[in-house]
Each structure stands twice: as C-alpha cells, then as structure tokens.
Amino acid sequence: KQEVTQIPAALSVPEGENLVLNCSFTDSAIYNLQWFRQDPGKGLTSLLLIQSSQREQTSGRLNASLDKSSGRSTLYIAASQPGDSATYLCAGGYYGGSQGNLIFGKGTKLSVKP
Amino acid sequence: EPEVTQTPSHQVTQMGQEVILRCVPISNHLYFYWYRQILGQKVEFLVSFYNNEISEKSEIFDDQFSVERPDGSNFTLKIRSTKLEDSAMYFCANHAGSPTEETQYFGPGTRLLVL
Numbered sequence: 089k090q091e092v093t094q095i096p097a098a099l100s101v102p103e104g105e106n107l108v109l110n111c112s113f114t115d116s117a118i119y120n121l122q123w124f125r126q127d128p129g130k131g132l133t134s135l136l137l138i139q140s141s142q143r144e145q146t147s148g149r150l151n152a153s154l155d156k157s158s159g160r161s162t163l164y165i166a167a168s169q170p171g172d173s174a175t176y177l178c179a180g181g182y183y184g185g186s187q188g189n190l191i192f193g194k195g196t197k198l199s200v201k202p
Numbered sequence: 203e204p205e206v207t208q209t210p211s212h213q214v215t216q217m218g219q220e221v222i223l224r225c226v227p228i229s230n231h232l233y234f235y236w237y238r239q240i241l242g243q244k245v246e247f248l249v250s251f252y253n254n255e256i257s258e259k260s261e262i263f264d265d266q267f268s269v270e271r272p273d274g275s276n277f278t279l280k281i282r283s284t285k286l287e288d289s290a291m292y293f294c295a296n297h298a299g300s301p302t303e304e305t306q307y308f309g310p311g312t313r314l315l316v317l
Contacts, residue, residue: 122305131293131310132245139303177245189235189247189258190306 090115092180094193102201105168109196111161111178121161122190123152124177132177136163168200204228206309208294214315218283223312225277225294234277235295235306236269238262245293251277284316
C-alpha cells in the first residue's frame with residue numbers, strides 16, 4: 089500500500105531562519121510529487137510540482153527536491169516569514185490504476201515566530 | 203491565477219439526509235476529483251472523473267456517493283443518507299491536461315457537519 093509520511097508533525101522557528109520539511113514515500117513508482125500549503129480551515133494551494141524525472145523545482149524562496157531511489161522529498165524554505173505559518177502537505181501521484189489521484193501525507197504544521 | 207470554487211462553504215445536515223456539494227471547475231480543465239479531509243486526518247482521495255464518467259474511486263466512495271456534471275460545467279458530489287462519519291471537509295480539484303504532468307488546483311472546500 090502506498091504511504092506518504094511527513095516528519096515532523098509540527099515545527100516552530102524564529103523569523104528569518106532557513107528550514108527544511110521532510111516527506112517520505114513507500115513506493116518508488118511515483119510519477120510526480122506535489123507540495124501544498126493549507127491555511128487553517130482553508131483549501132490547498134499548490135506550491136511546487138516535481139516530475140519523477142526531475143530532481144528539484146524552485147519558486148521564489150521555496151525549493152523542493154525529489155529523490156526517488158531513497159523515497160524522499162524535501163521542501164526548503166529560505167528566510168522564513170510569519171506569513172509562511174501554515175500546514176505544508178506533500179502528495180504523491182502514483183502509476184497504476186487511473187493516474188491523477190494523489191496520496192497525501194498528514195502534513196507539517198509550521199509556525200514562524202516574529 | 204485560475205480558481206476552483208465550491209458551494210456551500212459550510213453545510214449542517216441531519217443524519218440520513220441527502221446533501222449535494224457543488225464545484226465550479228476552471229474552464230477547460232477536464233479532469234475532476236473529489237477528496238475529503240476528516241478533522242485532524244489526511245486528505246483522502248474519493249473519486250476521479252473524466253470524459254463524463256468515473257475514472258477511479260476509492261474504497262470510501264461506496265454506493266451512498268455519486269458524482270455528475272449536470273450541466274456540463276458544474277461538478278457535484280451527492281451523498282445519500284449521510285452518516286455521522288461523513289462529517290469532513292470536502293475538496294474538489296481539477297486540472298487540464300495529463301494527470302501525470304499537471305498540478306491539481308483545489309477549491310476552498312465545503313465543511314460538512316452531520317448531526
């Protein structure tokens with residue numbers, strides 16, 4: 089069974105710190121991995137999408153990497169700001185069946201203190 | 203930035219009642235999904251829909267659930283005879299092209315509370 093795990097479940101950092109969020113997945117038959125942001129009581133905002141053939145993607149202060157062989161992805165946030173406080177979810181898209189349905193991790197709740 | 207919208211934002215219903223959750227997808231985005239998130243739990247896939255038919259459904263998507271595009275634009279999730287455990291946030295998502303290459307755009311969700 090495909091599983092996506094995120095550690096830690098919660099993280100608190102002072103403003104300005106660089107940080108890394110971790111995501112691991114059990115099945116290497118992954119065609120892409122997506123990182124989302126979820127604010128309390130809100131929907132999911134897509135941050136970055138990494139195809140299985142790619143190693144990393146960057147958008148502004150965010151950089152996501154993917155290592156299929158080790159079953160890991162990381163989301164690097166540079167110079168964190170209080171506005172970055174949210175829950176960050178990673179989700180894997182897997183081959184087999186009808187592609188498209190994503191398997192989500194439980195998320196890392198990030199708190200950036202001013 | 204294109205947006206997926208969902209109505210209602212909140213719905214409270216009595217156990218055993220039917221509810222219909224509505225989604226207005228991004229224009230010309232032809233792949234549709236419903237997910238749900240029980241409070242404190244992971245986001246879970248329910249069903250995918252393409253070319254006016256279900257592509258795949260999860261174990262959660264049993265006979266009490268159905269989906270359709272009644273007017274060719276809106277995308278609905280119907281839950282017949284709701285149960286207490288159906289209380290969750292329901293998200294609609296969609297994208298335009300290949301499922302393996304496209305970002306899924308999520309709506310803001312409908313929070314369903316079954317009493």
